[in-house]
Amino acid sequence: MTAVLSCQGVRKVFGEAVVLDGLDLDVAEHEVVALIGASGSGKSTLLRCVNLLEEVDDGMIHLDGAHITDPRVNPDRVRRKIGIVFQAYNLFPHLSVLDNITLAPVRVHKRRPAEAREQALALLARIGLAEKASAYPDRLSGGQQQRVAIVRALVNSPRLLLLDEVTSALDPELVGEVLDLIRDLKADGMTMVLATHEMTFARQVADRVCFLDAGRILEQGPPEQVLDNPVEPRTQQFLRRLAPA
Amino acid sequence: MTRLVDGAPPLSAVQLDRIAWRRRQSIRSILVAAASTAVLGVLLVVAVTGAPGWDRVRASFLDPSIAADALPDILRGLWLNVRLLFFCALGSLALGLVIALLRTLRGPVFFPVRALATSYTYTFRGLPLIIVIYVLTLGVPGLRLQGMPSVLVLGGAALVLTYSGYLAEVFRAGIESVHPSQVAAARSLGLTYRQAMRHVVLPQAVRRVAPPLLNDTVALQKDVGLVSLAGPIDAVRAAQISTAEHFNYTPYIVAGVLFVLLAIPLIAVTDWVTLRAARRQAGR
Ligand SMILES: Nc1ncnc2c1ncn2[C@@H]1O[C@H](COP(=O)(O)OP(=O)(O)O)[C@@H](O)[C@H]1O
Numbered sequence: 168m169t170a171v172l173s174c175q176g177v178r179k180v181f182g183e184a185v186v187l188d189g190l191d192l193d194v195a196e197h198e199v200v201a202l203i204g205a206s207g208s209g210k211s212t213l214l215r216c217v218n219l220l221e222e223v224d225d226g227m228i229h230l231d232g233a234h235i236t237d238p239r240v241n242p243d244r245v246r247r248k249i250g251i252v253f254q255a256y257n258l259f260p261h262l263s264v265l266d267n268i269t270l271a272p273v274r275v276h277k278r279r280p281a282e283a284r285e286q287a288l289a290l291l292a293r294i295g296l297a298e299k300a301s302a303y304p305d306r307l308s309g310g311q312q313q314r315v316a317i318v319r320a321l322v323n324s325p326r327l328l329l330l331d332e333v334t335s336a337l338d339p340e341l342v343g344e345v346l347d348l349i350r351d352l353k354a355d356g357m358t359m360v361l362a363t364h365e366m367t368f369a370r371q372v373a374d375r376v377c378f379l380d381a382g383r384i385l386e387q388g389p390p391e392q393v394l395d396n397p398v399e400p401r402t403q404q405f406l407r408r409l410a411p412a
Numbered sequence: 413m414t415r416l417v418d419g420a421p422p423l424s425a426v427q428l429d430r431i432a433w434r435r436r437q438s439i440r441s442i443l444v445a446a447a448s449t450a451v452l453g454v455l456l457v458v459a460v461t462g463a464p465g466w467d468r469v470r471a472s473f474l475d476p477s478i479a480a481d482a483l484p485d486i487l488r489g490l491w492l493n494v495r496l497l498f499f500c501a502l503g504s505l506a507l508g509l510v511i512a513l514l515r516t517l518r519g520p521v522f523f524p525v526r527a528l529a530t531s532y533t534y535t536f537r538g539l540p541l542i543i544v545i546y547v548l549t550l551g552v553p554g555l556r557l558q559g560m561p562s563v564l565v566l567g568g569a570a571l572v573l574t575y576s577g578y579l580a581e582v583f584r585a586g587i588e589s590v591h592p593s594q595v596a597a598a599r600s601l602g603l604t605y606r607q608a609m610r611h612v613v614l615p616q617a618v619r620r621v622a623p624p625l626l627n628d629t630v631a632l633q634k635d636v637g638l639v640s641l642a643g644p645i646d647a648v649r650a651a652q653i654s655t656a657e658h659f660n661y662t663p664y665i666v667a668g669v670l671f672v673l674l675a676i677p678l679i680a681v682t683d684w685v686t687l688r689a690a691r692r693q694a695g696r
C-alpha cells in the first residue's frame with residue numbers, strides 16, 4: 168500500500184536558518200500523525216510545504232504516489248486534495264459561515280450553488296452549528312470559528328487534512344469542542360497530520376507522535392511510547408519542560 | 413412598579429434614580445445647545461447686517477433678480493459637472509483598481525508591468541491637474557489624428573488619469589491591509605491567485621478603504637469644473653460669464669450654493685460609510 172503522504176529528504180531554508188534539514192515522513196491512509204516540537208522547530212513550515220504554500224529547497228513530497236513538489240505540477244490542483252486549517256485568521260470575515268464553506272465548491276469545483284449549500288448545511292448540522300449558517304464569523308466564538316474552518320476544509324473532500332495548532336488560540340473551555348470534531352473525523356477515517364503543543368491532544372487522537380528537532384524527526388512512535396517513555400535525551404528534555412512545574 | 417420585561421425583577425430604587433438623573437441631564441444638554449446656537453446666530457446676523465458696507469455687499473452678492481436671471485445658465489453648466497463627475501468617478505475607480513492590481517502582481521514576468529504601474533502613480537500624483545488638462549485638450553488635438561474625441565472627452569480623460577493615480581494608491585493600501593493568512597486560506601482551498609484576489613482580498617480591501625475612496629470622489633466633484641479651462645462651460649464658468657454681464661457677483665454665490673447642495677448627498681454617504689466602518693472595527 169502506498170502512503171497518502173510521503174516526504175523524502177525535505178529541506179527548507181529561510182535565509183541563514185535551516186528549518187527543515189532532510190526530513191522524512193510517511194503517513195498511511197486513515198492514519199493520524201501528531202507533530203510535536205519546540206516553538207520554531209518547523210512544524211508549521213512542514214505543513215505549509217506539504218500544502219505548497221512554501222517551496223521546498225530540496226527533497227520530494229508525494230501525495231498518493233504523485234510527485235507534488237515537481238515545479239511543473241499545478242499547485243492549485245494539489246491544494247484541492249489537501250485541507251489545511253491554521254491557528255487563526257482562517258475564516259473570511261466578509262462572508263457568512265455558509266458562504267465561507269461554499270466558496271471553494273462553487274468557484275473552484277463549479278458545483279451548483281444550491282447543491283453546495285445543501286452539503287454545507289448538512290455539515291454544519293453535524294457539528295451543531297446549523298443555526299449559525301447565515302451569521303458572520305465575528306459573531307462566533309473562537310471554538311465555533313475553528314470548527315467552521317475545519318468543516319470548510321472538508322468540503323473539498325480532501326485526501327489529507329493538515330491542522331496547525333488549531334486549538335492554540337482558544338480559551339481552554341473551548342478546546343474540547345474542537346477536539347471532539349477531530350476525533351469524529353478520525354472515526355470517519357480521515358488521514359490527518361496535526362501540529363500541536365498540547366500533549367493531551369496528541370495522546371487522545373494521534374496514532375503516531377513525531378518529535379521534530381533540528382529540522383528532522385528525531386523520535387517517533389505511538390503516543391504512549393514517545394510521550395511517556397522517550398528514548399532520546401532531547402525529547403525527554405522537551406517533555407520535561409512542558410510538564411507542569 | 414416599573415418592569416422592563418415581563419417576568420424580569422422590578423428595577424431597584426437606585427437604578428430608577430439613575431435613569432431619572434440621566435434623563436434630566438440629556439434634557440438639560442439639549443436646552444443648553446439650543447440656547448447657545450440661538451445666541452450665536454443672532455450675534456452673527458447683527459454683526460453682518462449691521463456692518464457699514466452691508467448694503468453694498470448685499471446689492472453686489474445677493475441680488476435676487478440677477479440670481480433668477482443667471483440660474484438657468486448655471487444649472488445647464490452644473491448638468492455638465494454632474495455628467496463629468498459620474499463618468500470620471502467611474503473611470504478613475506476602474507482604472508485606479510486596475511493599476512493597484514498591476515502593482516500587486518508578483519514574479520519576474522510582471523516586472524515591466526509593475527514598474528509601469530508604479531511610475532504611473534508617481535507621475536500623475538505629482539503632475540498638477542491643470543497641466544494634464546492643457547496637454548490633453550490643447551496638445552493632443554494638435555496631432556490632427558483621425559477620429560479625435562471632443563475636448564470634453566479629452567478633459568474627462570485628464571481627470572481620470574490624475575484621479576486614478578490617487579485612487580490606485582488607496583486601493584493598494586486596502587489590498588495590503590488584508591492579512592496574508594487570508595490569501596493562504598483561500599489558496600489552500602484551491603482558489604487560484606485571481607480567484608483569491610477577487611473573492612477574498614478585494615471585497616475586504618474595498619470595504620476598508622471605502623471612506624477615503626468616497627472622500628476623493630468629493631474632491632473630484634470640485635475639480636471636474638477645471639475642464640472649462642479648455643472651453644466647455646461648467647457651472648463656475650457660466651457664473652463667471654453671467655457675473656461679467658451683470659457687473660454683479662451674485663451668480664458666483666448661486667453656483668457655490670448649488671455645488672454645496674450637490675455635495676451634501678455624497679458627503680453624507682461618505683460620513684455614513686466611515687461611521688459604519690468605524691463601528692465594525694470597534695465590534696471586533
Ligand atoms: N516566511 C518566513 N520567513 C523567514 N523565516 C520563517 C518564515 N516562516 C517561518 N520562519 C522561521 O522558521 C522557523 C520555523 O518556524 P515554524 O515552522 O513556524 O515553527 P513551529 O510551527 O514549529 O513553531 C522559525 O525560526 C521561524 O522564524
Ligand SMILES: [Mg+2]
Nearest residue numbers: 210211332362
Ligand atoms: Mg507553528
